Amino acid sequence: MSKRFKGESLRxxxxxxxxxxxxxxxxxxxxxxxxxxxxxxxxxKMEETxxxxxxxxxxxxxxAFRSTTYLQQALGLISIASSLDTISDAAGDIxxxxxxxxxxxxxxxxxxxxxxxxxxxxxxxxxKGVPARVDVLLLKRGDRYEIAPRTESILEDDVxxxxxxxxxxxxxxxxxxxxxLSKEKCGLEVSIQALGGDALALTLLSLKxxxxxxxxxxxxxLLSNDKSIxxxxxxxxxxxxxxxxxxxxxxxxxxxxxxSSEMVSLAVLTKSLEEISDAALRISNxxxxxxxxxxxxxVVSEGEEAYTRVKFKLREPLSLRGLGLEDRGFIPIAIYxxxxxxAPVSSDMQIKSEDEIILKYYRVGEEIRILEELRERGxxxxx
Numbered sequence: 001m002s003k004r005f006k007g008e009s010l011r012x013x014x015x016x017x018x019x020x021x022x023x024x025x026x027x028x029x030x031x032x033x034x035x036x037x038x039x040x041x042x043x044x045k046m047e048e049t050x051x052x053x054x055x056x057x058x059x060x061x062x063x064a065f066r067s068t069t070y071l072q073q074a075l076g077l078i079s080i081a082s083s084l085d086t087i088s089d090a091a092g093d094i095x096x097x098x099x100x101x102x103x104x105x106x107x108x109x110x111x112x113x114x115x116x117x118x119x120x121x122x123x124x125x126x127x128k129g130v131p132a133r134v135d136v137l138l139l140k141r142g143d144r145y146e147i148a149p150r151t152e153s154i155l156e157d158d159v160x161x162x163x164x165x166x167x168x169x170x171x172x173x174x175x176x177x178x179x180x181l182s183k184e185k186c187g188l189e190v191s192i193q194a195l196g197g198d199a200l201a202l203t204l205l206s207l208k209x210x211x212x213x214x215x216x217x218x219x220x221x222l223l224s225n226d227k228s229i230x231x232x233x234x235x236x237x238x239x240x241x242x243x244x245x246x247x248x249x250x251x252x253x254x255x256x257x258x259x260s261s262e263m264v265s266l267a268v269l270t271k272s273l274e275e276i277s278d279a280a281l282r283i284s285n286x287x288x289x290x291x292x293x294x295x296x297x298x299v300v301s302e303g304e305e306a307y308t309r310v311k312f313k314l315r316e317p318l319s320l321r322g323l324g325l326e327d328r329g330f331i332p333i334a335i336y337x338x339x340x341x342x343a344p345v346s347s348d349m350q351i352k353s354e355d356e357i358i359l360k361y362y363r364v365g366e367e368i369r370i371l372e373e374l375r376e377r378g379x380x381x382x383x
Contacts, residue, residue, distance in 0.1 A: 010060045014080060017053045018219050019147050020046050021087040023137050023161055025215065025276060026118030028094035029208070032104055032265060033112035039120040042140070042159065043095035049145070050088040057081045076286040080222065083279040087215070090272040090279075097268050105262040107198075108269060111205040112166070114344060119169040120161050124177030127154040134164030134172050200250040204270070207243040209343035210236055211273045213333045213358065214280035220307050221287050228382065229307055232358065233284035236334070239341040240277040244270065305360055307333070310379040312355045321347040323377055325359065330374070333358040356382065 008016075024046045031039035061077055098104075118137065129152060138161040139149035154160065154176060162169055214236050221230035247270045251263065320332055326347065334343040336356040342349075345357070375381075 008056075010057060010077075013053050013057045013060065014077070014084075015223075016147070017050060017057065017081065017084040018223075019137075020050050020053065021084045021091070022215060022219065023118065024050065024088050024091035025212070026163065027120055027161060028091040028272075029108075029112060029269070030117060030119050031098050032094050032269065033109045034119075035098060035104055036120065037098060038122065038159075040095035040098040042120055042161075043091055044099075047088045047092040047095075050085065054081055054085045076289075079282055079286055083282040086279040087276055090275040093268055094272050097265050102264045103259070103262050105266045107201045107204055108265055110201060111208055114205065116163060117166040117169055118161060118163045119166075119173070120159060121169075121173045121176055121178050123154045123156055123158045123160065126156055127176055129153060134162040134168050137161045137163055200247065200266075203243055203246050203250065204266070206341075206343055207240060207247060207270070207273050207277075210240045210243065210334065210341060211277040211280070213343060214240065214277050216305070216333075216360075217307055217358065218280040218283040220305065221284050224306070225287060226307075227287055228309060230284035230287035232309055233280055234288060235336070236341055237277055237281040240274070244274040244277075305362060308359050308361070309382045310357055310359060310374065311382055312351050312353060312357070313378045313380060315353070317350045317352050319347065320345065320349050320351060323351065323379075325374075328373065330359040330361045333360050 024043050027039050027046070028043045030036065031043060058078070058081060061081070136149055137147070139146045139151060139154075140159040140161075141155065149160075160176075162172055164172075214233050217229050217236075218233050220226065221233065251267060251270065320326075325332060332345040332347075334341050334357070335345055335349070335351075336342075336358075337352065351357075
């Protein structure tokens with residue numbers, strides 16, 4: 001077992017598990033969509049790191065919860081650690097498709113070209129200051145990883161994992177001298193081909209958006225002990241299962257384009273997304289079933305992502321852009337309407353009365369005032 005996590009607290013180990021597993025999932029999907037071998041290799045290295053963290057967490061749990069007094073807490077923490085291990089395994093399965101040489105189906109590239117993406121960039125030159133257009137999630141310098149790095153410069157041969165709109169990710173790559181990444185990876189043709197009303201592509205896009213949102217919401221419910229968000233994850237999992245079975249039906253028909261080798265990538269991604277959504281549910285169940293342990297209790301720091309669920313009370317339909325949510329720092333994640341979930345969400349989408357929406361925002365010390373402003377616009381938080 002690696003000694004690099006010896007001496008760290010159980011809480012710190014679990015938080016590291018959360019960060020590494022989340023990044024591994026995004027990076028794996030990026031590596032598959034854009035045939036990026038370097039990114040796929042880094043995913044497998046992260047999987048090894050996650051395995052080390054998982055083993056260390058279990059060892060500490062055995063020592064910490066020797067008394068039956070804390071049995072429920074121990075079961076909850078074991079469920080969390082096991083779920084995070086499942087998530088990293090799913091990411092590893094996706095990355096392995098790339099390294100085994102299977103071609104990527106065009107639909108996968110198309111869905112990754114919509115919304116935020118996570119990409120890996122190896123710097124080809126020294127750059128003073130971290131590019132501000134995207135969030136830098138991870139810095140690898142030599143063999144050392146740094147989560148949410150505070151460094152003021154990028155060195156030659158540094159590897160960074162960044163998150164943002166795909167065009168911004170590609171622009172940062174060019175800034176750092178990585179010319180192999182280009183806009184052609186998200187060409188207009190592939191988007192039209194895959195998302196022009198094709199049932200398989202649209203269902204895959206929805207499952208990717210729902211399962212990824214579930215993962216973020218599950219982590220947030222755990223770190224904030226937020227039962228309402230945990231319940232939302234459980235609701236979304238029912239819909240994710242529905243999408244998964246629809247995809248299986250599509251995959252086993254012969255009417256969709258793609259060679260059999262390309263269909264492998266679709267099948268593995270579909271199964272991995274289902275495993276991620278199931279793992280997210282198990283994490284949220286720790287909160288839903290009252291197994292929340294004090295070892296995970298901490299105040300979410302300012303600047304960290306937070307989530308809220310609101311209901312719309314509108315006299316007439318209005319677009320999300322008309323509500324001005326993003327201008328106030330609220331990013332729509334998913335909409336609940338008449339028993340179904342809608343994701344991803346576009347700013348042109350029409351909102352109806354009684355719609356419910358999950359909003360992501362960043363804590364800046366003004367969330368109470370901002371939520372009051374949202375109430376004035378016809379939104380009411382659901383608790």
